[in-house]
Amino acid sequence: MFYLTRGGKLEGDVQVRDDYRRLYQSIELVQEIWTTGLRDKVKDYLTLCPEEKSLTEKCSLNLLNCLSKSEEFSKQQAKISIVKELVTKASHHEVIVPFSESIEIEIRNKEASVSVFLEKSCSEIYLPRRMYALEDTTSRKYSWWDNFKRHFILQTDTVSVGDVKRWLKYDTSFKQGDEILKSIDSKLKDDSPILNLKYEEMERFCSFHGKQIMSVDLFDAASMHPGDLSTDRMKFPLRSIWPWDYKKKVGLIWEYRSGKKDKVELDDCKKVFSSECLKVENVPNREGVYTWSGLRSVLGGEMEVFRNSLYPRRNLKASSHYFDLKSNWHELGRRAYWDGLGLALHNFNFRFEDPSEVFNQFGVTFRCAREVLE
Amino acid sequence: MKWLMTFLLLMTSCVEKSGKVDFETSILKNVPFALKIDGVFPGINKDLEIKTPPNTWIRVFQAEVPNQNGEIIFHCVYYKVPGKEAGVLRHIESNESCLGNYKSGKVFDWTGINQLKVWLPEFERKIFDKTLKPGRFYLTGREEVGDFFFEVPLFNLNLERKLERHASTFSSRMLKGVFVAKKRNPNVKSQQVKLVGDFEDNYRDRTAKVCHEYSKDCKETTSNSCETCRFGWYSAVGISTCEGQFTRFCGVNKCGQRGMPACPRGIESARRMGLDNIMLCYDGSPLGYCEAGLKTVCDGKILVCL
Numbered sequence: 001m002f003y004l005t006r007g008g009k010l011e012g013d014v015q016v017r018d019d020y021r022r023l024y025q026s027i028e029l030v031q032e033i034w035t036t037g038l039r040d041k042v043k044d045y046l047t048l049c050p051e052e053k054s055l056t057e058k059c060s061l062n063l064l065n066c067l068s069k070s071e072e073f074s075k076q077q078a079k080i081s082i083v084k085e086l087v088t089k090a091s092h093h094e095v096i097v098p099f100s101e102s103i104e105i106e107i108r109n110k111e112a113s114v115s116v117f118l119e120k121s122c123s124e125i126y127l128p129r130r131m132y133a134l135e136d137t138t139s140r141k142y143s144w145w146d147n148f149k150r151h152f153i154l155q156t157d158t159v160s161v162g163d164v165k166r167w168l169k170y171d172t173s174f175k176q177g178d179e180i181l182k183s184i185d186s187k188l189k190d191d192s193p194i195l196n197l198k199y200e201e202m203e204r205f206c207s208f209h210g211k212q213i214m215s216v217d218l219f220d221a222a223s224m225h226p227g228d229l230s231t232d233r234m235k236f237p238l239r240s241i242w243p244w245d246y247k248k249k250v251g252l253i254w255e256y257r258s259g260k261k262d263k264v265e266l267d268d269c270k271k272v273f274s275s276e277c278l279k280v281e282n283v284p285n286r287e288g289v290y291t292w293s294g295l296r297s298v299l300g301g302e303m304e305v306f307r308n309s310l311y312p313r314r315n316l317k318a319s320s321h322y323f324d325l326k327s328n329w330h331e332l333g334r335r336a337y338w339d340g341l342g343l344a345l346h347n348f349n350f351r352f353e354d355p356s357e358v359f360n361q362f363g364v365t366f367r368c369a370r371e372v373l374e
Numbered sequence: 375m376k377w378l379m380t381f382l383l384l385m386t387s388c389v390e391k392s393g394k395v396d397f398e399t400s401i402l403k404n405v406p407f408a409l410k411i412d413g414v415f416p417g418i419n420k421d422l423e424i425k426t427p428p429n430t431w432i433r434v435f436q437a438e439v440p441n442q443n444g445e446i447i448f449h450c451v452y453y454k455v456p457g458k459e460a461g462v463l464r465h466i467e468s469n470e471s472c473l474g475n476y477k478s479g480k481v482f483d484w485t486g487i488n489q490l491k492v493w494l495p496e497f498e499r500k501i502f503d504k505t506l507k508p509g510r511f512y513l514t515g516r517e518e519v520g521d522f523f524f525e526v527p528l529f530n531l532n533l534e535r536k537l538e539r540h541a542s543t544f545s546s547r548m549l550k551g552v553f554v555a556k557k558r559n560p561n562v563k564s565q566q567v568k569l570v571g572d573f574e575d576n577y578r579d580r581t582a583k584v585c586h587e588y589s590k591d592c593k594e595t596t597s598n599s600c601e602t603c604r605f606g607w608y609s610a611v612g613i614s615t616c617e618g619q620f621t622r623f624c625g626v627n628k629c630g631q632r633g634m635p636a637c638p639r640g641i642e643s644a645r646r647m648g649l650d651n652i653m654l655c656y657d658g659s660p661l662g663y664c665e666a667g668l669k670t671v672c673d674g675k676i677l678v679c680l
Contacts, residue, residue, distance in 0.1 A: 013392075017399040024406065024527050031549040106557060114407075115558065119551035121544045128539040131643055134663070143647065143663070146640030149618035150609065153543045203626055204573060207605035212627045217637075233642065294540060309630025309637045311666055371609060373598065374537070 016111060023109040026078035027116055030107065033067070034059060034118045048073050059122035061085060061103060068105075078109040086166045087117060101209050125222065125294040127152040132221040133237030134310065142237050145217055151372045154214065154222055156296050157287060158304060158365040159205060162190030164197070171208050176201065193302050195363025199340025202305065206368035214369045216308045216315070216335070223291045223298040224332050241331040243291040243298050253299075256325045264325055272300035274325040275356070286321070299330055302365045305338050313337045316348070322355040322362065329353060338364055394517070397484035398524060400465050404449050405511075406527045407556055408437035413450070413473045414494060423489045423515075429457035431464075431476045434492055435511075442559040452476040453490060461487040463513070490515040495531055495548075509533055509548025529554040569604035571624030577610075577678070578633035586622035588614035600624065610635035611662045611677035613655045617641050621676050629662075629679075636662025636670045636677040 029042065037056040038046050046055060049066035057063065061082075067073045068080040084104040101120045106113060131146040161184055168177040183196055197205070199213075206213045225240035240246040242253065252271050255261040261268075269277035273286040277300075286301040297304070304317040314335040323329045329336070329350075337349040343361045345354075413436040424432070434451040441447045450472035454462040466472045468479030493512040506512060509531060513524040530553055535546030544551030575581040585603055587596035590613045600607040603624030610629070612621030620638065629637035639661055641649070647660035654661050655672040662670045664679030671680045 013395050013399045017395060017402055020399070020402040024402075027527075027529070027552070027554060028549060031552045035544070035551060102551075102553075112403075113557050115555045117553040117555070119544050119553075121542070121551055124543040126537050126539065126541050126543055131640075134639075134643075144639070144643035145637075145663070146643045148640060148642055150620075150638070150640075151537055207573060207626050210603070210606045212606055212608060215627075307627070309665060310663065312631075370606065373600065 019110045019112040023078055023107060023112045023114065026107055026109060027114070029077060030064075030067075030080065030105070030116065031118070033063065035122065038063065045073065059118075059120050064103070064105065078107050081106045081108070083115070084170075086170050121153075123156045124153050125156055127154055127218060127222055127293060128232070130226070130232030131234060131237075132217070133224070133239045134217060135239070142239070144237060147221075148232075151374060152218055152369060153372055154218055154293075154295065154369045155211075155367040156294055158193045158297055158302065158367045159202075160190060161188050161192050161194050164194045164205065165190065167205055167208055171204075174204060174208075193297075193363075193365040195302060195365055196343060197364075197366070198342075199305060199338075202340075202366045206366075209368060209370075211368035211370040213305075213307050214367045216306045216310075218369050219295075219298075219306055219317075220333055222293040222295045226292055229292075239333055241333060243289055243332060253325060253330050268325070272319075272325065272330060273321055274300050274323060274327075274330065275321050276324055278321055297367075298332065302363055303338075305340065305364050305366050306335075308335070311335075313349070316364070318350060322357075322359065323353075324356065327353060391484070391486070391517075393482070394484045394522075397463060397465050397482045400467065400480075400482045401449075401451070401524075401526055404439050404447070404467065405437050406529050407554060408439050408449070408528055409446075409530055410438040411435050411494065411511075411528065411531065423491055424453060424455055424461075426455065428455050430455055433473065433476070435494065436471065436473050440555065442556050443562045444558070448472045450476070453487070456488055460485065460517075461490060463487050463490070486517045488516045495528055495533065568602060570599070570602050571604050573605050573626065575605075575625040576628055577623060577635055577676075578628075578631075582623040582625050584621065585624050586620070588612055588616070588619040588621070590615060592616035592619060598622070608635075609638055611638050611655055611659070613672070613675060615652065615654055630665045630668075632665070632668055632679055634679055636664050636679050639663050 032042050035058060037058050037060060039056050048070045049055060049063065055063060064080065064082060068082055082103065082105050087102045087104045102117045103120060105116050105118065107116055127147060129147050131144050134143045134145050135141050165181070168181055171177065180197065180201065203213050223243050224238065225243060225246040227238040227246045228234065238246050241248060242251050244251050248254070252268055264274065264276035264280065266280055266283060269280050269283040271289050273283065273288060277283055287296040288298065288300050290296055291298055299319045301320060303320040303322065306315050308315045314337060316336040316338040318329040318336040328334065336351060339347045341347055343363065348362065413433050415432040415434065431452050431454050434453055437449045438446050439449055448468045448471050450466045452464040452466065463484040464476060465482040466476060466479045468475065472479060491514045493506055495509050495511065509528055511526050511528060515522060527548055529548050531547060533546045542550060547553065570585065571583050575583065584596050585600040585607055586598040589595045592614050600622050605625055607622050607624050608627035608629065609620035609622050612619065628634045641661065644661040649660050650656060655677050657671050659670050659672065659677055662677040664670060668679040670677050
C-alpha cells in the first residue's frame with residue numbers, strides 16, 4: 001500500500017520502509033523455526049510442508065528447503081532461498097564473525113533482501129565447569145582435571161553420512177574427497193552415522209569445522225554420572241560405569257549381568273542398543289539414553305573413536321551392537337584400541353573380549369568438540 | 375456523511391511526513407546490520423526525556439555498518455534538543471566517522487520532535503517493560519500528529535550470555551545464532567578472511583602458529599586471533615604466571631604426545647597435585663599431563679611432553 005505524504009504525493013519510501021519492517025519480522029520467524037522446529041508459536045505453518053517428516057526437528061535443513069519451496073510461505077511471509085548449506089570460516093567474507101558452522105539463506109520481501117546466517121548449534125551441549133576424574137575406570141590410579149577457566153562445547157551425537165557429504169562438497173582442497181564419497185554405501189540415509197572414515201579423515205572433518213576430535217576426557221566428563229551436582233569441587237572423583245547412576249549395582253545392564261533379567265526387549269534397546277537389539281523390531285534409533293549433560297550414544301549403538309592423550313591405545317568405545325548386553329564392554333570408561341587405518345578385525349585390539357560373532361568389517365564413528373572463548 | 379468521516383479518518387491516519395519516512399527508511403535499511411554501536415551521549419537515559427542542553431545537537435549513537443561491498447560505513451543519529459522550537463532527529467550516513475560531525479554526509483531530518491526518549495541495548499538489563507525487547511533500539515516521543523514509537527532491530531551485536539549446564543550454545547545476539555548482512559554485490563569480489571595454519575602444522579615440527587599468548591608477567595603479547603585458524607585451535611600451558619592465561623595454537627590438538635604440548639589440567643586440579651604457587655610452567659609441573667611414560671617439561675615457552 002502506498003501512503004500519502006503531507007504534500008499529497010505518493011511516497012515510495014513508505015513502501016520500502018514497510019517492506020523492511022516485514023522482512024525483519026520474517027527473519028524472527030525463520031529463526032524461531034530454525035531453533036525450535038515447527039512447534040509452539042510457529043506450528044501454524046505445519047500445513048505448508050505436508051510431505052516433510054522432520055517438522056519438529058531443530059536446525060532442520062529439510063524444513064528450510066520445504067519452506068523455501070512453499071508459495072504460501074512466500075505470500076504470507078517472505079521468500080527464502082538457500083544459498084549455502086555449510087558456511088565455515090573458509091567461505092566467510094570479512095565482516096562475518098566466524099562461526100564454526102552455519103547455513104546461509106537469502107530472505108526477500110519485494111525489493112528488500114538480506115543474507116541471513118543461521119548457526120547450526122542445535123546438536124551441541126556445553127560442558128559444565130567443574131572438576132572431573134581423569135583416568136579410565138579400569139585404572140586403580142586416579143587424578144583430576146578441571147575446566148574452571150575454559151569453555152567446551154561438545155556434539156551431542158556422532159557425525160552423520162549427510163554431515164560428511166556436505167563437508168566434502170565444500171572442502172575442495174581435500175584430495176581424498178571423491179574416494180570417500182564413492183566408499184559411502186548409497187543405501188545409507190543421510191542421518192545414519194558415518195562408519196567408514198580413517199582416523200586422519202575424521203580429524204580433518206573436525207578441524208575443517210574449527211573443532212577437534214572428541215577426547216576421552218571430555219567424553220567421560222559429559223557421560224559419567226557426576227553424583228552430587230551441588231558441588232563442583234568434589235573431594236573424591238566419581239568414575240561411574242553407567243550414565244544413569246554412580247552406583248554400580250543398579251540399572252539395565254546390571255540386571256542382565258546379575259541374572260535378574262534375561263530377555264532383551266524394545267525398551268531396553270532404547271537405552272542401550274546391544275547385539276540382541278538387531279533382532280528386536282521397531283527400535284526407533286540406536287542412540288540410547290541421554291547423559292546428565294545431554295550427550296547421547298554413550299553406550300551401545302556404534303563403536304566410537306576418541307583421542308586419548310593419556311593412554312593412546314585405549315581410544316575406542318567398543319560398547320556397541322557387536323556385543324551382547326552381558327559383555328564387559330558395555331561400561332563407561334572401558335576402551336579397546338583401533339589403529340584408525342582400516343576396519344578389519346586385525347585393525348582392532350579388543351584385549352580381553354572379542355565380538356562373539358565373526359564380522360568381515362566393523363564400523364567406527366566419531367564426534368567433534370570445540371573450545372570457545374568468552 | 376459516515377463515508378466522508380471514514381475517508382477523512384483514513385487520510386489522517388495515512389498521512390506521514392516525508393522527513394519522518396525518509397529518516398525511518400534510511401535507518402531501517404542500514405542500522406540493523408551494525409557490528410558496533412558507540413559514542414552514546416552520556417546524558418541519554420531510558421527513563422528520562424531528553425531536555426538538555428536545549429537548542430543543541432547531541433549524538434544519540436554512531437553505528438558501524440558494512441555496506442554491500444563489505445566496507446564499513448558510519449551511521450550517526452543526532453538529536454537537536456528542543457528549545458523554543460521543537461527538536462529534530464537527524465540520520466547521517468558518512469564514509470568517515472561521524473562522531474564529531476552532525477552536518478556532512480547524507481542527511482535525513484525528522485522535524486517537529488518533542489519528549490524524546492531513547493532505549494539502547496546496553497540499557498536492556500534495566501528494561502522491565504514487556505513491549506521493549508532485548509537487542510533493539512527504540513525512539514519514542516511526540517510529534518504534531520501524536521505519539522510515536524520507532525523500533526529498530528540490531529541483529530549483529532553480541533549480547534551477554536551465561537554458559538552453564540543445558541545452556542544454549544548458539545552465539546548470543548538479538549536472535550540467538552543469527553547474523554544478518556546486506557546482500558553482497560555479486561560484482562565485487564569479497565575479501566576472504568585471512569585464515570591461518572595448515573592441517574599438518576604441529577608444535578614438535580615448529581610449524582604450529584601461535585594465535586594467543588601471554589608473557590611471564592601476564593601481559594598479552596599476541597592478541598587473540600584464534601577464530602582465524604583454518605583448522606581449529608587448542609590451548610597449552612604457557613609461561614604466564616596468571617591463572618587462565620593459556621598460550622593457544624592453530625591446528626589439530628596432539629597434546630600429550632612426545633614433543634607436543636602437555637594437555638592443560640586446570641589450576642584447581644593441579645593445586646591438589648602439588649602445583650608450585652608461584653611458577654606454573656616448570657619441569658614436572660602438574661598443570662599439564664602427558665601420555666603414560668612421558669613427563670612435563672617447560673621448554674621456555676610452553677609446557678611440553680618429553
